[in-house]
Amino acid sequence: MTETLNLKPGQIKGTSGIWEMVIGLEIHAQISSKSKLFSGASASFGSDANSSVSLVDAAMPGMLPVINKFCVEQAVKTGLALNAKINNISVFDRKNYFYADLPQGYQISQFTKPIVGEGEIIIDLDSENQTVVGIERLHLEQDAGKSLHDQHPTKSFIDLNRTGVALMEIVSKPDIRSPQEAGAYVKKIRSILRYIGACDGNMEEGSLRADCNVSVRRPGDEFGTRCEIKNLNSIRFIIQAIQSEAERQVDIIESGGKINQETRLFDTSTGETRSMRSKEDAHDYRYFPDPDLLPLEFSNEWVAEIKETLPELPDSLKKRLIKDFGITPYDASVLVEEKEYTDFYIKAANGVDGKLTANWMITELFGALKKENLTLENSPVSPENLGKLVGLISKGIISGKIAKDVFSEMMISKKSPAEIVREKGLEQVSDDKEILKLIDKVILENQEKVKDYLGGKDKLFGFFVGQVMKLSQGKANPGLVNKLLKENLK
Amino acid sequence: MSDFLKLDLLGASIALKNKEISSVELTNAYINAIEKTSSLGAYLDVQADYALEMANRSDKKIQQGTAGPLEGIPIGVKDMFCTKNIKTTASSKILENFYPTYESTVTQNLWNDGAVMLGKLSCDEFAMGSSNETAAKGNVINPWSKTNPMSPGGSSGGSAAAVAARSALAATGTDTGGSIRQPAAFCGITGLKPTYGRCSRWGIVAFSSSLDQAGPLTRTVSDAALMLNSMAGYDVKDSTSANISMPDLMTYLDNSIKGKKIGIPKEYTQDGISQDIMKFYESSINWLKDSGAEIVPVSLPHTKYALPVYYIIAPAEASSNLARYDGVRYGARNEAATLDEMYELTRGNGFGDEVKRRIMIGTYVLSSGYYDAYYLKAQKVRRLIKEDFENVFKNVDYLLTPSTPTTAFELGQKQDPLTMYLNDIFTVPASLAGVPGISIPVGLDSSGLPVGVQLIANSFDEPGLINVARTLEKCADFNLIPDGAAK
Amino acid sequence: MSSIKSIVDIPTVNKIARLARLEILEKNKQNLTNDLNNILEFVAQLNEVDTSNVEPLASVTGHKLPLRNDEVTDGNIGELVLQNAPETSSGFFVVPKVIE
């Protein structure tokens, strides 16, 4: 047990020693387009089965694909945001396989010549540590339809509403070493996509899904055989699935077995992965360039035009927040996770202590919103009021402890903190005379303890502070209480 | 009645516009002719009532002076074109009950210009064949047949037979490796394959997407020009469609070809070609020379590799294009307990032998370990073939070649797939290069079967191609009607 | 790389037929195998051609891929989409049960 405490994240202690995970992610991000990648049917669904379907999506004989310009732009934008190489010529290939929700019998994807090549992103692991994850490529492809298997004992039902919706597949290099890193990576990608508006990042609705390639090895060894866990739609599941899959692989290898390269599903009820039966067949996708489409070509000028439209991205914003507000890199990384967070923070921290504002926003506000199931968008506490609250603390008008009560009241009444403080008489007492009165009372009532303290029991100092604060109903200025107590306990 | 059938498309069009005849009369004559020639098996589906309804509408338009260029002209449609609410099967069992809810761009263009739809014409299954023998509904018989029934060629065999038998004034076809030009040659009519991208592929059942091209089968070159005028056009629904406008071909028909350079490729006259065909080929060369053209011997060195390239690329694309016929959304289905079994039975039963053979070849050449050796290699040689044409068109304006190595053969004679594939030896190179080609009849061989020659032009030079073809047509003056034609 | 040499046997035919989801009757397998070998032998002529500096050609069209604007112009034609289907139920296509 003590040994496990020394394990780094992503390491597993087996019976034969320490193992390390090697993880690569394929993220499928649904592009926030109005229509599908190759057809004019609506890309938003939720409506009746087979309603957002064109004859092209249903792969009727003689139907042909025509590509959506917006989707191409979003892929280029994302590539730029991932610091990746944009390929001015890319090719659409057909990936051939049979499945009920794949009407054409092939998926139009990009194989040898994707629209975006290598890039990299920086991810924050905790307050101190960052790591770089390489991007292998980004390509455009069609989503498949949906099969419902639980409607009938011997039949499956097919809905093609999702068929042909535009996806960007973002493939990482196998640079990820722990489930936590994987989680942070997905968060970072999601954040970038939302910043630039390429994808809404909604994981519950499937707008962002990840396939996780997991293998284990002795630290520093060659890569082991990997398994691919398909279609994970929450960061929590990604973390769980990787951990349990890596442990499964260690168990197999240590008991003398070999890992089969295969596709697996994560069972959310057991927290374990299992082999996918429908994918048992040896795969041979027979990729070849789609003869219904020509190579996708665009100029450097067009890429430059798209670059102009990019908003400030998380990494740059983060640097700006650290520089302008003096906050820690970790706090900054949390605050740039979503564009709305950053906007809120910049408003709140305007003219007040940036560090304190970050603390309050990340710990108190986010905590309270989560508890109430609210988002920042409909937060009862406005950025201005959060800033004012921080101002009251900084100026010593209220103590941090009182501030928490004021904040709770703000969550309910939406009132400004000054108003609440005024109404409830919560102003901090910073008057020497008032506090000295309380100190005298405490010393008088605790003669024994004063003796002990003066006799060397230094620890008792905290007790006196506590008593004075209690007498003041928390309103006494703690700094002042400290100072005056030290002067008077002699 | 017979007078109606004597009119070619251009003649009928003039007679209609001059109100000498009505479209209803003309259409009735053709419905009659279809009945009389039904033993040829050219039609899979006759739309007599619908045709008369359209003819009626055309007559009104002619009366009102709002007639389109093809107003009232009864034509047949190859069953590869999806026709709205009219059964479309691609001559395959797997689509035996498919009623498209949409109309192909090319046929829509024809109806917009006033053409009248007689019905759907047989072809090789999914256009895969050179004899029309792979059609699920049985053979089509060449109206030029003597004692034994002969093949009309393929895959547009029904289209060629119907036009030759006077049971359609013109027909649409599709050409992937020669499927318009070869049957036109076998049936003694004109068949034009336009430049790849000239006609939209939208709504045409796909065989090999990088090669498929629609075109007309007609009695004369002028008729082909009239048909292509209507069929061609840029279509935003087809990403491979060319946004290059085509001038009115009719205005090019009778230009002089004086000084035009006609290339005679040496690779097209080697072994296996029949004596009679060589004789007419030589006459054709002389006719063009007499018309003022300059004859230039040329070489397209990679010609012999065109068929091997074609028999990799076309099946590869087909294996993927035909994956959608899976019994889920349309077409025939064989019930089974599991999805995979359903797929295998449906496709095993629904496709005929030749289609299965090509799906197998196509799947094989794309499969892991073989892709580079077959598919990629074929794509590279395809570039060399295309470059052959680009090079030769730097020096000459047109190429003249035989259309086929032999004239029509008896049905059932060529059992071996490879022997069958050799039929397309002269038509496949232009398909691979994407350039336009036309086959026109120039005479009868010693057995009384039509001989065709092919003219090939550079990409998008259909006007010039039509001009030279018309010149040659006038010289050859071929105007014989087969015994099997409606009278 | 590009030396074409392959002999198809019945197990290969089975494998390819499986990939292509084609039922091939047992009695036809030998003939099909022979046909495939003949065709593959025929296309092997391409080995004679030196293509070491040749780029593969996928399309003969000289133009660029056209891009369409992102507008909803299609869909809501459920009836037409389902009209030719062998089996449907409440707006869905129906197939034999798929086990994942």
Ligand SMILES: [Mg+2]
């Ligand atoms: Mg994947």
Ligand SMILES: [Zn+2]
């Ligand atoms: Zn993907």
